[in-house]
Amino acid sequence: SLIRSLRPDVQEKLIAAQPGKKMGETQDIANAVLFLVSDEARFINGHCLHVDGGRSVGAAGF
Numbered sequence: 001s002l003i004r005s006l007r008p009d010v011q012e013k014l015i016a017a018q019p020g021k022k023m024g025e026t027q028d029i030a031n032a033v034l035f036l037v038s039d040e041a042r043f044i045n046g047h048c049l050h051v052d053g054g055r056s057v058g059a060a061g062f
Contacts, residue, residue, distance in 0.1 A: 019054035028053075 003011055003023050015023055032051045035041055050056045 017055070019057065022053070024051065024053050 003014060006014070011023075015021060029051055032049060036044065036049065
């Protein structure tokens with residue numbers, strides 16, 4: 001993953017900036033995609049789903 005290629009001190013700063021204090025994984029994106037293509041999401045359309053662990057909460061425009 002991209003984060004694992006960074007220096008440990010940079011990784012720690014990025015993780016500290018996340019509300020959940022952890023970085024997302026490929027499976028987090030896959031789970032969101034699986035939900036969106038499931039019947040449970042049949043009435044969802046025209047929506048931007050931010051799968052970012054809460055990073056965009058409070059950001060301008062969100």
